Amino acid sequence: xxxxxxxxxxxxxxxxxxxxxLAKKKIYPTIWYLYRxxxxxxxxxxxxxxxxxxxxxxxKEKSKKYMKVRPGEESKFDQFWEANDYLAGxxxxxxxxxxxxxxxSKYEKGPRANRxxxxxxxxxxxxxxxxxxxxxxxxxxxxxxxxxxKPFGRDxxxxxxxxxxxxxxxxxxxxxRIDHYxxxxxxxxxxxxxxxxxxxxxxxxxxxxxxxxISFKEPFGTEGRGGYFDSFGIIRDVMQNHLLQIxxxxxxxxxxxxxxxxxxxxxxxxxxxxxxxxxxxxxxxQYVGNPNGQGEEKLGYLDDPTVPKGSVTxxxxxxxxxxxxxxxxxxxxxxxxxxxLNERKAEVRVQYKDVPGDIFEGHPKRxxxxxxxxxxxxxxxKMMSKSPGMKFDLMETELDxxxxxxxxxxxxxxxxxxxxxxxxxxxQMHFVRNDExxxxxxxxxxxxxxxxxxxxxxxxxxxxxxGPPEADQKLAEYNFKYSGSYxxxxxxxx
Ligand code: NDP
Ligand code: BG6
Numbered sequence: 001x002x003x004x005x006x007x008x009x010x011x012x013x014x015x016x017x018x019x020x021x022l023a024k025k026k027i028y029p030t031i032w033y034l035y036r037x038x039x040x041x042x043x044x045x046x047x048x049x050x051x052x053x054x055x056x057x058x059x060k061e062k063s064k065k066y067m068k069v070r071p072g073e074e075s076k077f078d079q080f081w082e083a084n085d086y087l088a089g090x091x092x093x094x095x096x097x098x099x100x101x102x103x104x105s106k107y108e109k110g111p112r113a114n115r116x117x118x119x120x121x122x123x124x125x126x127x128x129x130x131x132x133x134x135x136x137x138x139x140x141x142x143x144x145x146x147x148x149x150k151p152f153g154r155d156x157x158x159x160x161x162x163x164x165x166x167x168x169x170x171x172x173x174x175x176x177r178i179d180h181y182x183x184x185x186x187x188x189x190x191x192x193x194x195x196x197x198x199x200x201x202x203x204x205x206x207x208x209x210x211x212x213x214i215s216f217k218e219p220f221g222t223e224g225r226g227g228y229f230d231s232f233g234i235i236r237d238v239m240q241n242h243l244l245q246i247x248x249x250x251x252x253x254x255x256x257x258x259x260x261x262x263x264x265x266x267x268x269x270x271x272x273x274x275x276x277x278x279x280x281x282x283x284x285x286q287y288v289g290n291p292n293g294q295g296e297e298k299l300g301y302l303d304d305p306t307v308p309k310g311s312v313t314x315x316x317x318x319x320x321x322x323x324x325x326x327x328x329x330x331x332x333x334x335x336x337x338x339x340x341l342n343e344r345k346a347e348v349r350v351q352y353k354d355v356p357g358d359i360f361e362g363h364p365k366r367x368x369x370x371x372x373x374x375x376x377x378x379x380x381x382k383m384m385s386k387s388p389g390m391k392f393d394l395m396e397t398e399l400d401x402x403x404x405x406x407x408x409x410x411x412x413x414x415x416x417x418x419x420x421x422x423x424x425x426x427x428q429m430h431f432v433r434n435d436e437x438x439x440x441x442x443x444x445x446x447x448x449x450x451x452x453x454x455x456x457x458x459x460x461x462x463x464x465x466x467g468p469p470e471a472d473q474k475l476a477e478y479n480f481k482y483s484g485s486y487x488x489x490x491x492x493x494x
Contacts, residue, residue: 003426007041009112009142011424012104016129017120018048018059018086022149027120028063030416035080036073039421045107048086049100056086091125097136104137114142116423123151127165134169145423147176150241151232152432155448156441163434172434176423181242181346182430183415183422185403186373190249190348191263193371193379200369203352205327210366211479212250213349214243216337221287221315221463223296226307233313233448235284238337240444242346244271245432246373247333250348251323260429264436271439273325277447284451285316285468286458287340297463301340314451314458315339318471320478321443332478336471340463346373351480360384363394365483377403377412382486396486405491 015027034040048059060081069077087103089096104115117133119126130146138144148166153159166175181187194200203209216238222229229237248267255262288300301307301315316338323333352367368382379401387395403410422430450456461468472482 006112006114006142006426007424009041009043009110009114010108011041011044011114011116012047012107013044014047014049014100014104014115014117014137015120016049016091016117017122019050019052019054020120022120023048023050024059024063025066026416027118027420028059029067030414030420032067032077032080033414033417034421035083036076040424043107044083045104046084047100047103048084049089051088051090053088054086056081056084059084059086091121092128092132094132094136097132101137108139108141110141112142113139114144115139116145116147118147118420120149126162130166130169143174143426144170145174145176145426146170147178147420147423149178151236152177152437153441154232154236156438156445159437159441163437167434173426173428175434176419176428177432177437178419179241179245179432180415180419181245181373182432183417183419184346184373185412186371186377186379187246187249188418188430189377189379190246190371191258194250195254206329206331208352209331210351210353210481211332211334212247213334213336213351213475213480214246214250215345215347215349216243217341217343217345217467218339219341219344219464221296221299221301221340222304222307224304224306226301226304229315230307230311230313233451234315234317234337234339235319235444235448235451239317239319239335240440241432243335243337244440244443245436246348247321247335248436250350251328251333253327258429260427261433263429264433268433268435268439270323270325271436271443273323273328274321274439274443275324276443276445277319277321279447279450279454279456281320282447282451283318283468283471283474284314284456284458285338285461285471286311286313287315287338287463288460290463290465293464297340300460300463312451312455312457316341316458316461316467316471318474320474332480334475334478334480336467336475338461338467342464342466344375347371348373349480360394365396365485366481398488400491 013031015023017023031046087100089100115137119129121129133146153162194204248270252266252270255266286301289298289303291298302311318334318336321333321335322330348371350369354366355364358364364384370380370382372378381399383397383399384394385397387393403412419430459468459470475482
């Protein structure tokens with residue numbers, strides 16, 4: 001699958017929007033870690049490009065504090081910056097891209113040379129940038145790949161316009177649409193857990209599973225980013241992409257092979273079995289300040305000065321989704337996400353049905369398979385067991401695979417590191433294909449429009465809480481049973 005044959009040739013990684021937040025906080029650190037770990041082609045040149053007139057030294061100064069440099073790595077860090085360049089230019093004038101092209105060409109000695117363009121630019125300049133790359137910067141001795149980040153439009157129409165625009169310039173195999181959740185360890189593990197274990201495969205269906213809860217929680221609000229967030233809301237920001245991607249990996253049928261397109265074919269198929277969400281399937285919330293909280297916690301979403309007065313944009317949402325196929329008919333997939341909550345957490349909770357024909361007087365609790373994406377990767381299966389000793393009592397316990405305990409030496413890379421390396425090796429498995437995106441918008445656009453047109457008032461919840469109390473009711477309606485009796489004992493280290 002991976003193609004490293006090209007690694008002997010020169011590569012140029014162009015970071016457009018190099019003066020921005022994403023570049024300094026995420027992309028420069030990521031390319032530094034990849035460079036530090038010697039996993040990129042040796043002869044890779046990094047070129048930052050943005051409108052701001054600044055020196056490379058200034059770019060370095062701004063990004064440095066987000067880049068971890070461990071003792072002993074200082075000279076490698078200097079080498080990394082020697083492999084960098086910065087070029088100021090407009091986003092809309094072809095002449096500037098011609099200069100960029102000349103600049104790249106200087107490094108492209110030999111018979112072959114490849115180019116990767118990372119678009120860390122706002123959606124407003126997206127069309128100009130891609131047209132200019134196509135007109136002035138296409139590699140003539142190798143491949144050209146383009147990495148793009150969400151938002152991929154804000155509904156089905158705008159997303160399709162963008163897709164058509166990109167398709168008019170590049171082939172699908174040149175386009176790498178990032179959903180960074182696809183780069184996370186446990187999200188990548190879903191395929192292995194499901195299809196490399198006979199124990200799960202036969203029970204992964206409507207006969208055995210009561211509901212599946214996929215959650216994303218964040219303990220902070222929009223904090224100054226409200227302007228951007230307000231025009232999207234939590235459904236577009238997290239649910240329609242990150243959570244739906246997880247859903248499709250949890251629910252899809254076994255792919256014919258591990259070929260990226262075989263996998264993505266199955267992901268699309270499962271999405272096609274989902275009807276557009278209706279208002280009745282949804283609960284939306286918005287956080288209010290906690291008068292007893294500290295600092296930011298005192299402030300609600302509407303207190304953020306960058307948020308328009310009276311905004312009804314949801315910062316929390318729960319949606320119940322049904323997949324109308326023979327494996328899943330009737331099983332609720334509950335997608336739940338929110339900001340300004342009590343903890344940071346992303347997980348999949350597969351809740352099995354109650355044991356039929358119970359002989360234990362109602363004591364058995366439902367089995368739950370929990371796949372914790374973050375913080376701290378873990379997989380645990382909650383189950384019943386006889387309590388050890390003379391008594392014949394039942395107890396709740398778990399089979400526990402916590403990465404920090406089991407794989408103490410393992411170095412789990414950041415999602416962006418994996419994904420950017422995948423672009424160099426030409427592996428599209430963990431990127432979003434055009435038709436997946438189309439299906440995702442088909443499912444969410446109508447309800448997003450209804451929320452806006454009908455000005456649906458989100459239910460309030462307090463900053464730092466578990467979310468609106470109504471959400472637990474919704475979970476119960478979707479056949480998610482919370483027993484509240486499970487007690488976890490942290491294993492002691494030997
Ligand atoms: P629990 O059944 O105790 O809790 C499950 C989750 O249910 C809670 O985290 C909470 O999450 C939610 N919840 C709380 N109240 C309600 C309610 N009224 N209605 C519906 N849902 C509710 O089991 P967990 O699997 O979460 O385990 C408990 C603790 O043990 C966790 O902190 C877990 O991380 C830890 N543990 C760790 C393991 C490991 O590291 N390997 C292994 C096993 C457990 P939410 O607020 O998101 O709804
Ligand atoms: C982004 C969202 O896609 O994901 C942010 O736009 C969110 O609002 C972030 O904070 C969460 O990512 P992670 O990797 O920290 O869970």
